Amino acid sequence: MNFTPALIDQMHPLTLKGELSPEILGFNETTAKATKPIWAELLVVKEDEGNYLVTGWAQVPVSLTCGRCAEWFPMTLRAKVEHLFEAPVPNSIDLTPLIREDVLLELPLNAVCQLGANGRCPVTGEFYQPRPEASDSLVGEDVWEALSKLKTKD
Numbered sequence: 438m439n440f441t442p443a444l445i446d447q448m449h450p451l452t453l454k455g456e457l458s459p460e461i462l463g464f465n466e467t468t469a470k471a472t473k474p475i476w477a478e479l480l481v482v483k484e485d486e487g488n489y490l491v492t493g494w495a496q497v498p499v500s501l502t503c504g505r506c507a508e509w510f511p512m513t514l515r516a517k518v519e520h521l522f523e524a525p526v527p528n529s530i531d532l533t534p535l536i537r538e539d540v541l542l543e544l545p546l547n548a549v550c551q552l553g554a555n556g557r558c559p560v561t562g563e564f565y566q567p568r569p570e571a572s573d574s575l576v577g578e579d580v581w582e583a584l585s586k587l588k589t590k591d
């Protein structure tokens with residue numbers, strides 16, 4: 438997805454809408470895969486100083502492997518796109534690598550499927566305990582335990 442800055446003037450922003458191949462994401466298909474195209478809707482505005490501002494969003498439905506049950510689960514990555522190209526700009530600007538980066542940043546670091554209210558995994562049907570919260574009392578216990586160890590060394 439690219440645009441030609443010379444064809445855009447300040448009175449007429451350019452709307453870019455279209456699909457990008459999911460292959461640009463470069464997923465390894467073991468932890469993430471995308472089979473449907475990335476859909477992007479962008480607005481290119483020429484600013485006073487000859488800069489170009491591209492804003493909009495891109496989204497793609499993907500499948501990720503759950504870190505808890507190791508099954509595939511669906512998720513939609515939706516990325517905000519905002520890039521400023523400062524003058525002097527090239528004759529043609531390719532937005533594809535930037536959109537790719539924006540979408541990849543939306544990948545969760547620890548992908549897990551959303552458990553039902555009762556802790557049931559929607560994919561496997563198994564029940565899981567809710568994730569233990571790091572509560573103050575637990576932290577406190579650790580501190581006291583560490584302190585008591587220090588004392589016994591004395």
Ligand SMILES: [Zn+2]
Pocket residue numbers: 503504505506507508549550558560561
């Ligand atoms: Zn799961």
